[in-house]
Amino acid sequence: MKQNSKYKYKIISALSIIGFFMLWQLATDVLHIVPVHMLPSPLTIAATFVEKLSDPNPDGSVLIVHIITSLQIAAYGFLLGAVIGVPLGIFMAWYKKIDMLVKPVFDLVRTIPPIGWIPIMILWFGIGIPAKAAIVFLSAFIPCVINSYSGIKQTSPVHIWVAQTFGASNTTILGKVAIPTALPMIFTGLKLSLNSAWTTLVAAELLGATSGLGYMMQMARMLIRPDIIVVGMLTIGVIGILMSAGLDYLEIRFVKGGN
Amino acid sequence: MRKGISVLLVIILVLAMFTGCTKPNSEPAAAPADPGAAAPEKKEVKTIRVASLPSQISLPLYYISKQGWDVENGFKIDLTTFPSGAPVNEALGADLWDVSAIGAAAVMSVVGYDAIQIFSHVDAGEGINAMVRKDSPILKVKGYNPAYPEVYGDPETLKGATILLPVGSGSHFQISKWIEAMGLKETDVKLVHMDYAQGFQAFKAGEGDIVCTSYPFTPKLVAEGYVTASSMKTLNIPYFDNIVVNRKYYDGNKDVLVSLMEQLLRAADVFRSDEELYVDAMMEWYKLNGQEMDKENVRAEVTKKPFVTSVEAKTHQIGASLKMQAQFMASIGKIKNEDLNKFDTNIKTEILEETVKRFK
Numbered sequence: 025m026k027q028n029s030k031y032k033y034k035i036i037s038a039l040s041i042i043g044f045f046m047l048w049q050l051a052t053d054v055l056h057i058v059p060v061h062m063l064p065s066p067l068t069i070a071a072t073f074v075e076k077l078s079d080p081n082p083d084g085s086v087l088i089v090h091i092i093t094s095l096q097i098a099a100y101g102f103l104l105g106a107v108i109g110v111p112l113g114i115f116m117a118w119y120k121k122i123d124m125l126v127k128p129v130f131d132l133v134r135t136i137p138p139i140g141w142i143p144i145m146i147l148w149f150g151i152g153i154p155a156k157a158a159i160v161f162l163s164a165f166i167p168c169v170i171n172s173y174s175g176i177k178q179t180s181p182v183h184i185w186v187a188q189t190f191g192a193s194n195t196t197i198l199g200k201v202a203i204p205t206a207l208p209m210i211f212t213g214l215k216l217s218l219n220s221a222w223t224t225l226v227a228a229e230l231l232g233a234t235s236g237l238g239y240m241m242q243m244a245r246m247l248i249r250p251d252i253i254v255v256g257m258l259t260i261g262v263i264g265i266l267m268s269a270g271l272d273y274l275e276i277r278f279v280k281g282g283n
Numbered sequence: 284m285r286k287g288i289s290v291l292l293v294i295i296l297v298l299a300m301f302t303g304c305t306k307p308n309s310e311p312a313a314a315p316a317d318p319g320a321a322a323p324e325k326k327e328v329k330t331i332r333v334a335s336l337p338s339q340i341s342l343p344l345y346y347i348s349k350q351g352w353d354v355e356n357g358f359k360i361d362l363t364t365f366p367s368g369a370p371v372n373e374a375l376g377a378d379l380w381d382v383s384a385i386g387a388a389a390v391m392s393v394v395g396y397d398a399i400q401i402f403s404h405v406d407a408g409e410g411i412n413a414m415v416r417k418d419s420p421i422l423k424v425k426g427y428n429p430a431y432p433e434v435y436g437d438p439e440t441l442k443g444a445t446i447l448l449p450v451g452s453g454s455h456f457q458i459s460k461w462i463e464a465m466g467l468k469e470t471d472v473k474l475v476h477m478d479y480a481q482g483f484q485a486f487k488a489g490e491g492d493i494v495c496t497s498y499p500f501t502p503k504l505v506a507e508g509y510v511t512a513s514s515m516k517t518l519n520i521p522y523f524d525n526i527v528v529n530r531k532y533y534d535g536n537k538d539v540l541v542s543l544m545e546q547l548l549r550a551a552d553v554f555r556s557d558e559e560l561y562v563d564a565m566m567e568w569y570k571l572n573g574q575e576m577d578k579e580n581v582r583a584e585v586t587k588k589p590f591v592t593s594v595e596a597k598t599h600q601i602g603a604s605l606k607m608q609a610q611f612m613a614s615i616g617k618i619k620n621e622d623l624n625k626f627d628t629n630i631k632t633e634i635l636e637e638t639v640k641r642f643k
Contacts, residue, residue, distance in 0.1 A: 081616030082617045146481070150490050151491070232447065234475055243450065246369045248376070248391050
């Protein structure tokens with residue numbers, strides 16, 4: 025009976041997705057209720073997706089090249105954000121003096137939207153990958169800091185007292201008690217950071233790009249190709265889901281003991 | 284019961300508040316009508332929603348509105364300024380304007396939204412330059428192609444260069460012609476998409492080998508010692524900016540468009556006959572759009588980018604420049620070859636032909 029229910033729900037979900045696409049197709053290509061320049065049909069988008077796999081027009085690169093360029097920028101920005109953000113959040117939470125020193129500047133920086141950094145990044149890093157990665161970094165490191173900070177702060181005082189009773193040093197308590205406790209929050213921060221890095225990509229690629237999914241969408245905007253814009257959006261969405269799934273797997277593996 | 288009456292009274296009170304909220308009558312009270320006189324004819328003023336850019340291209344439209352020439356002639360310009368051609372086209376897609384002054388983005392207006400070109404109102408090639416640093420190797424060679432004796436560079440110095448430019452713009456067209464004149468292909472150089480302001484900043488910061496520029500940035504780069512390696516003018520490229528019309532507006536409003544065109548030519552005549560007025564009007568338009576400009580730089584720009592006058596309009600051919608840009612866009616794969624057919628059907632001369640009859 026339970027299995028039947030499980031399949032029933034899966035069928036309903038599948039039908040609802042199919043129904044959604046059918047309605048969309050009906051409204052666009054069949055009944056022309058929505059003009060194509062406002063919303064291309066699912067079939068048009070699918071055809072454009074296939075075309076972009078091999079045709080570099082009109083933006084100069086095929087889809088795979090755009091994806092690889094974007095992944096490169098997002099990866100650099102995300103990894104830098106994680107490598108700097110997680111330890112910074114941990115130390116800010118654990119050492120009051122570091123918190124007092126860093127927090128005012130951090131609170132100032134985190135409210136500035138990534139797109140606002142573009143002119144400064146051109147001056148500091150030029151127009152290549154470092155500048156784009158820097159913009160992604162600024163977006164990615166904030167959730168890492170905040171979640172690591174919160175995770176450490178949530179360490180149970182009882183656990184700390186027990187460790188102190190057993191003669192553990194401050195650093196040992198940090199390494200053996202606080203950080204393991206904070207790991208679920210740190211991983212949540214990493215997931216948010218990855219999401220943030222990936223979505224900031226379009227803004228980063230306003231900065232003198234020659235390829236990338238954000239660049240592809242920008243060119244499509246100028247050339248009035250909403251089909252390519254939607255292909256870009258969906259590709260960004262799907263890759264975001266896949267990266268999130270990857271992080272989920274790592275979290276289960278390393279935080280929840282592999283169960 | 285009491286509660287119900289109270290609620291009803293509150294509703295009535297709230298509704299009564301709104302009865303006082305009528306539009307104030309800004310028109311003076313009419314004099315009592317003479318019973319013997321015929322009723323005065325109410326002149327209908329049709330609103331034209333106009334999309335403009337914060338540059339010289341839109342100056343006549345602003346001037347017409349400022350001088351009240353629109354209302355005098357039975358229409359009212361409702362001006363909205365956009366930062367560049369791409370958002371103008373997006374607004375066209377959302378049916379937010381009827382007429383626009385627009386540059387190379389007119390190609391996409393026609394291809395994407397079936398807009399109609401009715402005029403190419405200004406020779407806009409001046410100032411669309413490709414500029415390099417003083418010590419650039421490109422400046423070591425001049426006149427490599429004898430057809431363009433004022434153009435710098437050769438295949439060796441140009442190959443592999445990083446060029447900062449807005450892709451798909453008039454500058455892209457100019458760069459393409461320069462590369463072609465040097466016997467190279469677009470794949471022999473690296474084109475980095477940046478709008479003019481961003482490109483200017485990046486170039487100053489040491490990025491790129493060549494930066495494409497247009498007014499109002501061109502004089503700023505010249506003042507900082509950068510050199511023009513090639514331009515629309517030195518490459519002899521005819522480049523006109525355009526007046527385009529929303530297809531939905533065109534079909535039912537040709538009489539209004541003729542009136543608008545007449546005022547455009549009137550403004551052009553005034554600008555041609557009075558340079559000081561032209562320069563001052565341009566300074567004012569720049570200031571309204573947040574740009575403080577040097578008067579002599581503005582003079583240099585506007586005097587070299589003349590609007591087509593009523594006399595010149597009689598023999599002016601519209602469409603050639605736009606078609607050339609469309610062919611270029613098709614050649615680099617930005618639009619499809621079949622889209623080029625629209626440049627035979629969507630370039631209409633009838634409005635201009637009707638307008639010039641009004642000028643003797």
